[in-house]
Amino acid sequence: xxxxxxxxxxxxxxxxxxxxxxxxxxxxxxxxxxxxxxxxxxxxxxxxxxxxxxxxxxxxxxxxxxxxxxxxxxxxxxxxxxxxxxxxxxxxxxxxxxxxxxxxxxxxxxxxxxxxxxxxxxxxxxxxxxxxxxxxxxxxxxxxxxxxxxxxxxxxxxxxxxxxxxxxxxxxxxxxxxxxxxxxxxxxxxxxxxxxxxxxxxxxxxxxxxxxxxxxxxxxxxxxxxxxxxxxxxxxxxxxxxxxxxxxxxxxxxxxxxxxxxxxxxxxxxxxxxxxxxxxxxxxxxxxxxxxxxxxxxxxxxxxxxxxxxxxxxxxx
Amino acid sequence: xxxxxxxxxxxxxxxxxxxxxxxxxxxxxxxxxxxxxxxxxxxxxxxxxxxxxxxxxxxxxxxxxxxxxxxxxxxxxxxxxxxxxxxxxxxxxxxxxxxxxxxxxxxxxxxxxxxxxxxxxxxxxxxxxxxxxxxxxxxxxxxxxxxxxxxxxxxxxxxxxxxxxxxxxxxxxxxxxxxxxxxxxxxxxxxxxxxxxxxxxxxxxxxxxxxxxxxxxxxxxxxxxxxxxxxxxxxxxxxxxxxxxxxxxxxxxxxxxxxxxxxxxxxxxxxxxxxxxxxxxxxxxxxxxxxxxxxxxxxxxxxxxxxxxxxxxxxxx
Numbered sequence: 001x002x003x004x005x006x007x008x009x010x011x012x013x014x015x016x017x018x019x020x021x022x023x024x025x026x027x028x029x030x031x032x033x034x035x036x037x038x039x040x041x042x043x044x045x046x047x048x049x050x051x052x053x054x055x056x057x058x059x060x061x062x063x064x065x066x067x068x069x070x071x072x073x074x075x076x077x078x079x080x081x082x083x084x085x086x087x088x089x090x091x092x093x094x095x096x097x098x099x100x101x102x103x104x105x106x107x108x109x110x111x112x113x114x115x116x117x118x119x120x121x122x123x124x125x126x127x128x129x130x131x132x133x134x135x136x137x138x139x140x141x142x143x144x145x146x147x148x149x150x151x152x153x154x155x156x157x158x159x160x161x162x163x164x165x166x167x168x169x170x171x172x173x174x175x176x177x178x179x180x181x182x183x184x185x186x187x188x189x190x191x192x193x194x195x196x197x198x199x200x201x202x203x204x205x206x207x208x209x210x211x212x213x214x215x216x217x218x219x220x221x222x223x224x225x226x227x228x229x230x231x232x233x234x235x236x237x238x239x240x241x242x243x244x245x246x247x248x249x250x251x252x253x254x255x256x257x258x259x260x261x262x263x264x265x266x267x268x269x270x271x272x273x274x275x276x277x278x279x280x281x282x283x284x285x286x287x288x289x290x291x292x293x294x295x296x297x298x299x300x301x302x303x304x305x306x307x308x309x310x311x312x313x314x315x316x317x
Numbered sequence: 318x319x320x321x322x323x324x325x326x327x328x329x330x331x332x333x334x335x336x337x338x339x340x341x342x343x344x345x346x347x348x349x350x351x352x353x354x355x356x357x358x359x360x361x362x363x364x365x366x367x368x369x370x371x372x373x374x375x376x377x378x379x380x381x382x383x384x385x386x387x388x389x390x391x392x393x394x395x396x397x398x399x400x401x402x403x404x405x406x407x408x409x410x411x412x413x414x415x416x417x418x419x420x421x422x423x424x425x426x427x428x429x430x431x432x433x434x435x436x437x438x439x440x441x442x443x444x445x446x447x448x449x450x451x452x453x454x455x456x457x458x459x460x461x462x463x464x465x466x467x468x469x470x471x472x473x474x475x476x477x478x479x480x481x482x483x484x485x486x487x488x489x490x491x492x493x494x495x496x497x498x499x500x501x502x503x504x505x506x507x508x509x510x511x512x513x514x515x516x517x518x519x520x521x522x523x524x525x526x527x528x529x530x531x532x533x534x535x536x537x538x539x540x541x542x543x544x545x546x547x548x549x550x551x552x553x554x555x556x557x558x559x560x561x562x563x564x565x566x567x568x569x570x571x572x573x574x575x576x577x578x579x580x581x582x583x584x585x586x587x588x589x590x591x592x593x594x595x596x597x598x599x600x601x602x603x604x605x606x607x608x609x610x611x612x613x614x615x616x617x618x619x620x621x622x623x624x625x626x627x628x629x630x631x632x633x634x
Contacts, residue, residue, distance in 0.1 A: 020562045055611065059618040096573070124579055146543045147560055148614075151621045154543035181542035183535050191581030193531045194539035197518045200582035202553055204517035209596050210587040214510045216600020218500050220552025222511035225498035226463045226471035228548030233628050235537025235545065236519055243464055245337045259413070262441055264508030265517035267584035270527040279526050283533020294372065297465075301376040302631040304468045310623030311549050314616065 004115040004166065007174040010088030011035060016080065016108060018045045021121050022093030023052030024149035026074060029091075031057075031150060032178045033066030035073045039083035046076045056150050063151075081111040089174055091143065093121040101125060105140060106133035117167050117174070119143030119157075123195060126188040127160030137162035141171045144192055145180075153181035156192040197236070204265050224311075233303030234296070241284040242300060246293050249284045253277050321432040321483065324491040327405030328352060333397065333425060335362045338438050339410035340369030341466035343391060346408075348374075348467060349495045350383030352390045356400035363393045373467050380468075398428040406491055408460065410438040418442060422457060423450035434484050434491070436460030436474075440512060443505040444477025454479035458488045461509055462497075470498035473509040514553070521582050541628075550620030551613070558601040559617060563610050566601045570594050 013029045015022055018040035026049055029036045038049055053071055060069075077083035084090055090112055094104050101122060108118055119141050120130060131137035141159050146152035155175045159168040172184045183193060191199055208214040214222075230239050237249070244252030253272060260269035270276065288296060330346045332339055335357035343366055346353045355366055370388055377386075394400035401407055407429055411421050418439060425435055436458050437447060448454035458476050463469035472492045476485040489501045500510060508516055525531040531539075547556050554566070561569030570589060577586035587593065605613060 020560070055614060056618070058615075059622055063622055096576070124576055124581060148618065148621075151618060151625075152543060152546055153625075154539065156539075181538060183538055185531075185535075187530065189525075189530050190579060193525065193535055194543040196521050196525065196582045197536065197539060198544045198553070200517040200521035200584045201514045202557070203577070203582060203584045203586045204513050205553055206577075206589075206593065206597070207587045208506075208510065208513065209600070210590070210593045213504065213506050214502075216554045216597060217604050218502075218510055219514065220554050220604060221498065221500055222471065222473075222514060223548050223552040224550065226469060226511040227515045228545070228552065229469055231540050231545030231548055232624050233541065233631070235540040236515070236522055237533045237537050240519070243337070256413070259441055260520070260523075262507060264441060265513045265520060265584070267517045267520045267582070269520045270524045272523075273527070276523065276527045280523070280533060283526070287534050287537060297372060298375075299631065301373070301465065301468060303628050304465075305376055305380055306627030306631050307549050307624050308468075308470075310627040311620050314550070314619040314623050 004170060005088060007170065007177045010174065012037060012086050012088055014039070014084045014087035014090045014112075015093065016040070016083065016090065016104070017093035017095075017121075018042065018049050018052075019093060019095065020052070020147060021145065021149060022091075023049055024056065024147065025091050025093060025121070025145065027053045027056035027060060027148075028150040029178065030071060030073055031060040031063070031065050031069050033069045035075070037075045037077050037083045037087065039077045039080050049074065049076065056148065060150055080107060084108060084112040084116075087112065087116060090116060090118040091121060092118065096122065096124060098125055098129060101130045102133045105130055106135070109134040109136055109140065115139070117141060117170050119171055121145055124191060126190070127158065127163055128188060129160075131160045131162050138164040139167045141167050142192075143171055143175060144195075146194065153179070154183065154194060155180045156183045156185060156194065158185040158188055158192065160188065200265075200267055204267070207266055229304050229307055230300065232307055234300055237280065237284050238287055238296065241288065242293060242296055248293055249281045250277075253280060321487060322405055324487065324494045327491065329354060329403050329405055331356070331401040331404035331407045331429075332410065333357070333400065333407065333421070334410035334412075334438075335359070335366045335369075336410060336412065337369070337464060338462065338466060339408075340366055341373065341464065342408050342410055342438070342462065344370045344373035344377060344465075345467040346495065347388060347390055348377035348380070348382050348386050350386045352392070354392045354394050354400045354404065356394045356397050366391065366393065373465065377467055397424060401425060401429040401433075404429065404433060407433060407435040408438060409435065413439065413441060415442055415446060418447045419450045422447055423452070426451040426453055426457065432456070434458060434487050436488055438462055441508060443507070444475065444480055445505060446477075448477045448479050455481040456484045458484050459509070460488055460492060461512075463511065470496070471500065471511060472497045473500045473502060473511065475502040475505055475509065477505065517582075517584055521584070524583055546621050546624055547617065549624055551617055554597065554601050555604055555613065558605065559610060559613055565610055566598045567594070570597060
């Protein structure tokens with residue numbers, strides 16, 4: 001694709017859809033110094049977006065705006081075609097409705113300049129399902145953000161069967177360029193990665209409330225005052241690497257492996273085969289990257305204290 | 318129980334078991350200014366505990382020690398009977414083995430002064446299963462901490478069928494007195510609350526690795542750079558209250574309810590009945606306690622920024 005620009009030449013981003021996620025993307029791109037052209041079929045788009053961006057701006061200012069960043073760099077386009085006319089990248093954040101997304105992505109594709117990558121914020125559909133009606137589906141990717149997109153760094157990037165790999169690579173590079181943390185997936189997986197983890201937890205929470213086993217407040221406290229304090233610093237795998245004491249993940253799996261058979265959640269565990277055990281051990285060792293358990297414990301402890309203080313201060317702020 | 322002391326008269330805590338969790342409890346009680354008498358059958362208890370406490374002490378010092386707190390207030394008792402002889406509270410943190418716990422709790426119960434509450438750190442067994450061999454099972458409770466117990470505030474407190482309610486109340490009050498965040502459960506539930514949530518997420522993670530759908534590193538990044546940044550500030554329910562935009566949890570469930578049928582995790586969701594929907598909506602409204610969605614968004618944003626900065630600084634610290 002010789003006509004594809006490099007990610008650093010993009011100066012205008014088109015945002016299609018002005019809900020919580022679309023508005024969050026608008027705020028993010030504005031804060032990173034881009035001109036943003038937005039389009040949404042609803043009549044109050046202008047008001048809605050102004051409100052969303054204004055609400056996000058104090059946070060973004062405190063994080064540090066890019067040079068030239070301004071809320072004034074936002075334009076609301078009267079038509080979809082005008083929104084994407086000068087865009088170097090398009091982010092679609094329409095409601096989660098498959099036929100709507102299929103038609104909208106085909107419409108966007110029809111009017112977006114060639115070689116410009118179009119990403120969908122979908123939290124659940126695969127691009128293979130969504131790209132069916134587009135004329136140049138090879139440039140359509142999923143770029144799945146987390147709420148609020150202007151603060152949570154994670155974006156999951158994955159293509160569909162008709163997506164070409166240059167588009168996935170380009171999107172991943174562009175998102176990194178605008179400050180996101182990118183997980184580039186090699187295969188489509190329903191719910192991607194983070195939502196699968198989050199959704200498992202959420203469904204267990206709903207089961208507990210449905211059965212009168214725990215209250216909403218107990219569930220939230222269980223996370224905010226419990227494992228939630230570890231997770232911004234160390235993900236679930238690294239967390240359990242430290243639960244094994246000096247023996248790490250290997251000891252943890254060998255010792256607590258049987259608890260995978262316990263009815264601690266309604267989700268059945270996979271068989272803890274030697275391959276799975278070894279993959280988990282190798283995975284955390286690669287993540288630890290030479291840091292000993294003692295190093296990681298010290299790092300975790302500093303982080304938990306800092307996180308608690310940070311949350312405590314903002315609560316009373 | 319007229320012979321039960323009030324929680325503020327306790328000056329000595331017995332810690333039985335010197336692994337990662339037992340050692341973490343020792344560090345916590347020492348930092349809160351208690352005399353701690355520990356016992357563990359292994360020959361290197363003294364060394365192991367000294368190492369664990371020394372590793373935790375910088376973090377505890379930075380958090381602020383209670384008046385008179387000192388690592389020197391730790392004694393290793395030669396026998397279980399000597400460990401508990403003067404204790405106002407006993408915390409058992411032996412390995413997760415049901416018959417071992419049953420016998421050990423009976424042994425502790427036999428030599429602990431009457432009226433003193435004995436708590437087990439078990440992460441999975443119910444007190445009903447564990448208290449069967451004890452002579453005075455009415456004072457045995459679960460006090461389930463999170464690793465590391467000297468930093469993560471959450472303790473889940475629940476009794477067994479033979480536990481009397483005064484013991485559950487006393488333990489909850491004592492843990493609060495020593496700075497913990499307590500969830501007092503009215504019924505036994507396998508895995509309690511936080512572990513059920515965490516375990517659902519963990520099992521989904523293991524499934525993904527087992528199937529080659531995601532790497533260990535991707536899973537950890539998905540949490541640390543994604544939803545994990547929200548959870549120390551707002552639990553999963555409050556998080557989804559904000560995912561619904563200005564319509565809150567009600568809009569979220571009405572709008573995204575169908576995604577509960579999606580194959581986003583291997584865990585099947587409960588039926589989203591009107592009762593469950595209403596319970597979720599009432600639950601988050603009670604938690605929000607008058608704060609509007611805009612208030613909660615502003616609070617979340619401040620917290621996420623502070624959490625990110627805190628973690629970032631400690632990583633390079």
